[in-house]
Amino acid sequence: MKINIGVSNRHVHLKKDDLEVLFGEGYELTKARDLTQPGMYASAEKVTIKTEKDQIGNVRVLGPARNYTQVEISKTDAFKLGLKPPIRTSGDLEGSSPITIIGPKGELQLEQGCIIANRHIHISEEDAKKYGFENDQIVSVKVDTEKGGIFDHVHIKISKEAFLELHVDTDDGNGFLISSDTMGEILDHE
Amino acid sequence: MKINIGVSNRHVHLKKDDLEVLFGEGYELTKARDLTQPGMYASAEKVTIKTEKDQIGNVRVLGPARNYTQVEISKTDAFKLGLKPPIRTSGDLEGSSPITIIGPKGELQLEQGCIIANRHIHISEEDAKKYGFENDQIVSVKVDTEKGGIFDHVHIKISKEAFLELHVDTDDGNGFLISSDTMGEILDHE
Numbered sequence: 001m002k003i004n005i006g007v008s009n010r011h012v013h014l015k016k017d018d019l020e021v022l023f024g025e026g027y028e029l030t031k032a033r034d035l036t037q038p039g040m041y042a043s044a045e046k047v048t049i050k051t052e053k054d055q056i057g058n059v060r061v062l063g064p065a066r067n068y069t070q071v072e073i074s075k076t077d078a079f080k081l082g083l084k085p086p087i088r089t090s091g092d093l094e095g096s097s098p099i100t101i102i103g104p105k106g107e108l109q110l111e112q113g114c115i116i117a118n119r120h121i122h123i124s125e126e127d128a129k130k131y132g133f134e135n136d137q138i139v140s141v142k143v144d145t146e147k148g149g150i151f152d153h154v155h156i157k158i159s160k161e162a163f164l165e166l167h168v169d170t171d172d173g174n175g176f177l178i179s180s181d182t183m184g185e186i187l188d189h190e
Numbered sequence: 191m192k193i194n195i196g197v198s199n200r201h202v203h204l205k206k207d208d209l210e211v212l213f214g215e216g217y218e219l220t221k222a223r224d225l226t227q228p229g230m231y232a233s234a235e236k237v238t239i240k241t242e243k244d245q246i247g248n249v250r251v252l253g254p255a256r257n258y259t260q261v262e263i264s265k266t267d268a269f270k271l272g273l274k275p276p277i278r279t280s281g282d283l284e285g286s287s288p289i290t291i292i293g294p295k296g297e298l299q300l301e302q303g304c305i306i307a308n309r310h311i312h313i314s315e316e317d318a319k320k321y322g323f324e325n326d327q328i329v330s331v332k333v334d335t336e337k338g339g340i341f342d343h344v345h346i347k348i349s350k351e352a353f354l355e356l357h358v359d360t361d362d363g364n365g366f367l368i369s370s371d372t373m374g375e376i377l378d379h380e
Binding site for chain 2: 076079087119146148150151152168169170172176177
């Protein structure tokens with residue numbers, strides 16, 4: 001079963017209150033580009049993420065606003081920032097790493113909120129039923145590039161509406177030389 | 191078959207003439223730390239690697255001097271520098287990417303010499319015979335971490351003396367969360 005692959009660069013999700021802390025009262029995100037998942041977009045807004053050790057600027061805010069604030073980085077970023085974030089599903093932030101987010105109008109010192117996203121496959125309820133996947137099921141995906149291999153520990157993430165796609169971070173994307181037209185293959189699962 | 195894993199950060203190998211261009215006539219490398227491969231060491235010397243687009247400082251020179259000058263970077267570095275280096279075995283530099291190396295006493299504008307190293311396993315002649323490997327044979331290695339999987343396209347590299355070890359770049363190392371005590375397993379091969 002073939003599947004598209006999206007490589008996610010470091011990014012931030014914000015809840016409405018935190019968006020206003022960073023960008024000002026009543027601020028709304030500006031859509032810059034639709035993402036492949038229905039309703040999701042890259043905003044024009046960028047922030048700086050900061051720790052005691054270092055900082056990274058120009059980190060994109062994704063929209064729309066969520067009901068939690070979350071920073072997703074790669075292990076490479078984590079070394080630079082001196083963090084050891086857990087590998088997590090979006091929104092599962094208990095015990096995740098502290099981080100400061102700096103916007104043009106203010107900053108947020110988060111006691112937790114920074115994670116390395118687990119590898120995951122977005123799939124619609126309809127496709128999940130059709131292909132026999134359950135939510136949070138773990139699968140493996142083979143990628144046949146010049147420096148490819150198999151990604152294990154890939155989480156199935158079912159949404160009502162979804163574009164069928166594997167999401168990996170930039171370490172995985174660059175390690176396996178994944179480009180915009182690289183396809184993966186979901187391996188047989190029990 | 192279990193195997194140690196070494197993650198190689200970006201680095202430079204220099205031939206004697208080029209070492210002298212960068213560091214001065216008669217210059218010799220200073221050993222900072224032995225590497226796992228017999229005779230190889232990280233030197234105290236660092237250079238800057240540069241392209242028209244960007245540059246990266248503090249790039250370690252490995253010793254001893256070789257009979258070719260070569261810059262090994264990751265795909266992440268390649269994006270930063272605006273290069274598209276080929277995936278290569280050390281020393282196979284025909285058609286590799288141009289790059290400038292800057293040292294304290296001079297600089298080298300190389301028309302070729304920058305590669306992304308292929309994944310490879312160092313193995314001694316004795317071990318290769320014992321385990322049935324041929325030089326440049328391609329194998330796969332499984333890595334069982336929280337974000338692990340399988341590396342395909344791993345080249346067997348036989349030397350008279352060698353410490354048995356898989357070498358991957360920082361993209362692969364960080365993508366698979368490889369730390370100093372992570373072991374790999376060479377999968378069955380034909």
